[in-house]
Amino acid sequence: MSWIDIGAIDRIPDRGARVVRTPRGDIAVFRTGTAEVFATDDRLGDSYGPLSDGIVSDRSVNCPITNVIFDLETGQSSEGSLQTHGCRIENGRVLLDDSKLTAAA
Amino acid sequence: MSKKLVVIGAGMASGRMLEHLFDADPAAYDVTLFNAEPRGNYNRLMLSPVLSGEKTYAEIVTHDDDWYAQNDVTCRFGERVVHIDRDRKVVVGEHGELPYDKLVLGMGSTPFMIPLPGHDLDGVIPYRDLEDTERMMGLGAKAGSKAVVIGGGLLGLEAAAGMAAQGVDVTVVHIMGHLMERQLDPAAGYLLRKALVDKGITVMCNANSKEILGEDGKVRALLLDDGTELPCDLLVMAVGIRPATALGEAAGLATGRGIHVDDQMITSDADILALGECVEHKGEVFGLVAPLYDQAKVLAQTLLDQEATFVNKEVSTKLKVTGCDLFSAGDFAEGDDREDIVFRDPARGVYKRLILKENRIIGAVMYGDTADGAWFYGMIKDGTDVSDMRDTLIFGPAYQGGTALDPMAAVAALPDDAEICGCNGVSKGDIVAAIHAGATSLAEIKATTKASASCGSCAGLVEQVLGVTMGDEFVIPQDESICGCCDLSHEDVRRLIKSQELKSQEAVWQELGWKTRNGCATCRPAINYYLLADWPVEYQDDPQSRFVNERKHANIQKDGTFSVVPRMWGGITTPDELRAIADAADKYNVPTVKVTGGQRIDLLGVKGEDLPAIWYDLNQAGMVSGHAYSKGLRTVKTCVGSDHCRFGTQDSTGLGIKLEKLLWGSWTPHKLKLGVSGCPRNCAEATCKDIGVICIDSGYEIHVAGAAGMEIKGTEVLCRVTTEEEAIEIITAMSQIYRENAKYLDRIFKWVDKVGLDWVKEQVVENLDERRALVERFNLSQSIYRKDPWAEHAKPEKAETYRPLADLTLEAAE
Ligand SMILES: Cc1cc2nc3c(=O)[nH]c(=O)nc-3n(C[C@H](O)[C@H](O)[C@H](O)COP(=O)(O)OP(=O)(O)OC[C@H]3O[C@@H](n4cnc5c(N)ncnc54)[C@H](O)[C@@H]3O)c2cc1C
Ligand code: HEM
Ligand code: SF4
Numbered sequence: 001m002s003w004i005d006i007g008a009i010d011r012i013p014d015r016g017a018r019v020v021r022t023p024r025g026d027i028a029v030f031r032t033g034t035a036e037v038f039a040t041d042d043r044l045g046d047s048y049g050p051l052s053d054g055i056v057s058d059r060s061v062n063c064p065i066t067n068v069i070f071d072l073e074t075g076q077s078s079e080g081s082l083q084t085h086g087c088r089i090e091n092g093r094v095l096l097d098d099s100k101l102t103a104a105a
Numbered sequence: 106m107s108k109k110l111v112v113i114g115a116g117m118a119s120g121r122m123l124e125h126l127f128d129a130d131p132a133a134y135d136v137t138l139f140n141a142e143p144r145g146n147y148n149r150l151m152l153s154p155v156l157s158g159e160k161t162y163a164e165i166v167t168h169d170d171d172w173y174a175q176n177d178v179t180c181r182f183g184e185r186v187v188h189i190d191r192d193r194k195v196v197v198g199e200h201g202e203l204p205y206d207k208l209v210l211g212m213g214s215t216p217f218m219i220p221l222p223g224h225d226l227d228g229v230i231p232y233r234d235l236e237d238t239e240r241m242m243g244l245g246a247k248a249g250s251k252a253v254v255i256g257g258g259l260l261g262l263e264a265a266a267g268m269a270a271q272g273v274d275v276t277v278v279h280i281m282g283h284l285m286e287r288q289l290d291p292a293a294g295y296l297l298r299k300a301l302v303d304k305g306i307t308v309m310c311n312a313n314s315k316e317i318l319g320e321d322g323k324v325r326a327l328l329l330d331d332g333t334e335l336p337c338d339l340l341v342m343a344v345g346i347r348p349a350t351a352l353g354e355a356a357g358l359a360t361g362r363g364i365h366v367d368d369q370m371i372t373s374d375a376d377i378l379a380l381g382e383c384v385e386h387k388g389e390v391f392g393l394v395a396p397l398y399d400q401a402k403v404l405a406q407t408l409l410d411q412e413a414t415f416v417n418k419e420v421s422t423k424l425k426v427t428g429c430d431l432f433s434a435g436d437f438a439e440g441d442d443r444e445d446i447v448f449r450d451p452a453r454g455v456y457k458r459l460i461l462k463e464n465r466i467i468g469a470v471m472y473g474d475t476a477d478g479a480w481f482y483g484m485i486k487d488g489t490d491v492s493d494m495r496d497t498l499i500f501g502p503a504y505q506g507g508t509a510l511d512p513m514a515a516v517a518a519l520p521d522d523a524e525i526c527g528c529n530g531v532s533k534g535d536i537v538a539a540i541h542a543g544a545t546s547l548a549e550i551k552a553t554t555k556a557s558a559s560c561g562s563c564a565g566l567v568e569q570v571l572g573v574t575m576g577d578e579f580v581i582p583q584d585e586s587i588c589g590c591c592d593l594s595h596e597d598v599r600r601l602i603k604s605q606e607l608k609s610q611e612a613v614w615q616e617l618g619w620k621t622r623n624g625c626a627t628c629r630p631a632i633n634y635y636l637l638a639d640w641p642v643e644y645q646d647d648p649q650s651r652f653v654n655e656r657k658h659a660n661i662q663k664d665g666t667f668s669v670v671p672r673m674w675g676g677i678t679t680p681d682e683l684r685a686i687a688d689a690a691d692k693y694n695v696p697t698v699k700v701t702g703g704q705r706i707d708l709l710g711v712k713g714e715d716l717p718a719i720w721y722d723l724n725q726a727g728m729v730s731g732h733a734y735s736k737g738l739r740t741v742k743t744c745v746g747s748d749h750c751r752f753g754t755q756d757s758t759g760l761g762i763k764l765e766k767l768l769w770g771s772w773t774p775h776k777l778k779l780g781v782s783g784c785p786r787n788c789a790e791a792t793c794k795d796i797g798v799i800c801i802d803s804g805y806e807i808h809v810a811g812a813a814g815m816e817i818k819g820t821e822v823l824c825r826v827t828t829e830e831e832a833i834e835i836i837t838a839m840s841q842i843y844r845e846n847a848k849y850l851d852r853i854f855k856w857v858d859k860v861g862l863d864w865v866k867e868q869v870v871e872n873l874d875e876r877r878a879l880v881e882r883f884n885l886s887q888s889i890y891r892k893d894p895w896a897e898h899a900k901p902e903k904a905e906t907y908r909p910l911a912d913l914t915l916e917a918a919e
Contacts, residue, residue, distance in 0.1 A: 004911075004913065006910055006911040006913075007910050007911055011905075011906075011910060012910070013648070013649055013906070014649060015623065015649040015650075016648075016649045018906070018909070018910035019909045019910060020909055020910050020911045020912075020913060021909040021911070021912040021913060021914055022913045022914060023913070023914055026909070029910060033622060033623045034622075043665075049665070050665050050713075053653035053656075053657070053661060054626070054653070055625075055626040055629060055630070055649070055650070055651075055652070056649065057621065057622075057623055057624055057625045057626060057629065058621060058622055058623065058625075060625075062625075062626035064652065064653040064661060065661070065663065067626070069626070096913075098913070101913060
């Protein structure tokens with residue numbers, strides 16, 4: 001695996017998210033109120049997402065279409081689990097773990 | 106001809122007396138009412154909520170101009186009566202004399218001012234009327250103001266708590282060892298003190314005032330006898346009241362501490378009656394409203410030659426120092442023949458003490474949880490023998506007989522004569538009778554029995570009685586909390602944001618005790634709205650606290666694409682606009698173009714990242730966002746009106762365009778849709794809109810509170826006006842009052858249902874000052890929010906956020 005630099009942290013709004021386009025599909029990269037970063041798939045099946053358009057509070061996001069709440073750390077919700085991706089900040093840059101980013105079979 | 110009745114003082118007591126009189130026989134007397142205050146009757150008990158900003162003066166008026174007019178009362182407000190000439194049977198007011206057949210004295214009492222050196226300086230005031238209240242509120246408007254309150258009794262503490270809520274730095278100076286020593290024991294006094302200190306109030310007990318220091322005739326500080334100097338801009342003296350007897354005494358009426366009255370409320374002169382705080386009855390004087398209301402009833406009957414007798418009942422005090430729950434009744438001094446039962450719960454700040462003598466409760470003091478007050482008070486009055494339940498007595502009625510602690514059970518257990526409303530002396534039996542007679546809501550109980558009509562602290566109990574009596578037919582309205590993040594209802598939060606001047610999300614989380622760091626997806630959009638509506642200048646709208654549609658200025662569709670609806674003012678468009686829309690639809694491969702129900706065109710299926718570009722193109726053709734996605738002004742639907750239609754009475758299209766250009770961009774608690782029809786045929790379907798206008802020959806009929814969604818409801822008429830200008834002004838004020846008061850996600854019809862159309866009418870139609878003030882606040886807010894969000898988001902730095910942060914499809918494919 002390797003860490004890919006996807007941009008400066010201040011390009012993600014406080015308590016917000018941005019999308020990263022990958023062969024796997026869109027990934028949502030979240031920034032919380034305490035400036036932690038998390039990454040998950042932007043959608044779960046056809047019904048949930050884009051989560052990058054949800055409201056981020058503490059370490060969770062709500063689905064803008066269904067209001068289901070997803071835990072950003074584990075990807076879990078009452079309706080199923082999102083794939084999460086490694087994500088961290090280094091020197092003000094956001095790094096994304098690419099190990100699960102290859103196109104889904 | 107009816108006899109002449111003159112009433113001196115438009116107070117709590119005389120006001121109630123007049124109600125009884127007019128109910129029984131409206132024609133018996135020609136009434137003239139003098140009042141030294143330049144206004145009619147208002148609910149004096151509610152001055153403290155006005156002071157703290159929870160209520161407005163208008164909300165506490167009990168008798169308005171209409172009421173006096175309907176009952177043919179000649180009002181001489183702002184005029185003090187200076188003399189009573191009993192021989193000639195005339196009263197002498199400041200502006201002239203007036204003869205009477207019967208005279209009623211209801212002058213209330215005069216606040217006692219300790220004659221300390223400096224007590225006559227400007228800025229030394231009592232706490233009695235609206236002027237005093239306004240003086241204190243004026244202090245709150247200036248940053249860094251300081252106030253000293255002399256007197257740690259009920260009134261002094263209400264003044265202190267009210268001013269502290271307005272941001273004033275307050276010190277309470279109390280001569281005794283603990284606060285409210287007449288109603289509370291030291292333990293409850295301590296808890297009260299702690300609660301006040303937590304509110305930022307400084308409390309000094311055992312403190313003796315020596316002198317009031319001034320500068321240029323204005324108060325500067327209070328000097329205590331130990332040499333401490335307490336600087337202040339205002340000094341409030343609340344150390345007690347004296348019955349206002351001067352007028353009666355000068356006229357030679359028998360007077361002791363108060364003006365003497367007999368059981369029929371007649372003074373030593375058979376044609377002069379008196380009631381309220383100015384009287385003395387069998388050696389007692391009065392300071393709470395409950396017995397005064399009994400006097401009012403008796404006095405009215407005496408005036409009508411009916412037989413009635415005033416009996417002074419013992420009263421309990423449910424005290425309402427802002428935000429602290431206190432109850433005290435009976436005798437709670439210590440003594441050898443007495444026993445105490447005490448219960449404390451430090452975690453909840455609860456203290457309860459019962460004082461027993463010979464197995465009967467003779468006194469009760471409670472702090473923090475006063476729910477069982479009525480039950481204990483009933484037992485004090487009845488002298489119930491409590492030997493059987495001693496062990497569990499302190500846990501209240503619900504606990505007796507082993508049942509679980511349940512407030513409904515407690516109410517069910519109350520006997521019929523248990524007092525529910527202390528102010529108006531309404532018993533549980535009275536309320537149950539009113540329910541059997543057809544009352545089904547708190548409002549109806551209030552109207553028929555007066556329960557909860559004065560200080561309001563028993564409203565919860567009344568609802569419980571409704572619940573117990575009506576069973577499943579009555580659902581106790583819950584002030585539901587907004588979400589799991591806090592315990593407060595939307596209404597409470599709105600009120601506190603205003604009164605405590607909370608101007609940021611952090612301030613709300615901190616001051617209102619949010620349990621989460623930064624709210625959740627349920628509360629944050631509501632709080633964001635309340636803050637921007639109440640503090641348009643100070644607060645910065647937070648896009649991250651908005652649902653996606655309002656954050657992205659487009660409606661998200663179920664496949665994650667968006668729809669784009671440009672504004673067409675009043676439903677009018679041009680060939681150029683249509684061409685630009687067609688071009689945009691081609692350029693961005695818009696799959697569906699639909700004409701909406703709001704008289705404009707929707708481009709559906711636009712990809713998120715194309716939004717800034719399509720907006721830019723539409724902007725170039727002069728079009729702006731239609732806010733089809735917002736809880737804000739949507740559309741103003743119009744018909745063609747007098748321009749083209751043979752039935753049209755006014756230019757409905759023109760008015761619609763003007764309204765849309767005025768209101769667009771404003772955020773509202775929920776969506777706001779308007780319609781303007783040129784005649785009552787109503788082609789614009791204005792009578793199911795949030796706000797609608799029907800043009801008529803003589804002008805404009807303004808409608809509000811319609812609905813055409815899951816619920817369907819026709820509008821109600823707010824008013825008729827003759828000019829377009831006035832129509833626009835009223836609609837602006839209507840929008841603003843809704844913005845300022847409604848709960849987030851309540852449409853106008855839901856909100857009006859809660860507050861009542863009459864109140865809305867009063868504010869936006871009848872009260873011109875309030876209407877103008879609303880319009881002014883709306884315009885201030887619009888100076889910030891009436892702008893096109895598309896133009897802003899089409900700019901490169903914003904547009905960037907609509908695109909992916911990075912595109913890894915190429916790299917990862919390597
Ligand atoms: C801030 C505050 C909070 C209170 N809270 C409570 C509470 O929670 N519970 C409770 O039971 N009681 C409370 N009280 C006490 C209650 O308000 C009084 O008991 C009640 O108002 C007395 O009624 P009244 O009609 O005798 O006098 P008032 O209501 O005082 O009316 C007397 C009126 O007569 C006018 N007047 C006097 N002299 C003249 C004259 N010569 N000519 C013309 N007009 C004259 C005065 O201007 C005044 O408007 C409170 C009082 C205050 C000030
Ligand atoms: C996600 C849900 C919804 C979407 C995406 C949506 C979208 C729209 C759009 C784009 C319009 C055209 C409005 C315009 O021109 O501004 C419209 C009109 C309308 N919508 Fe909705 N809407 C939604 C929910 C609702 C709900 C819940 C109600 C009822 C409570 C409602 C009632 C209406 C009505 C009555 C009109 C016609 C307005 C008129 O005749 O003036 N809509 N809707
Ligand atoms: S509402 Fe009246 S004026 Fe307007 S189009 Fe219909 S008929 Fe004509």
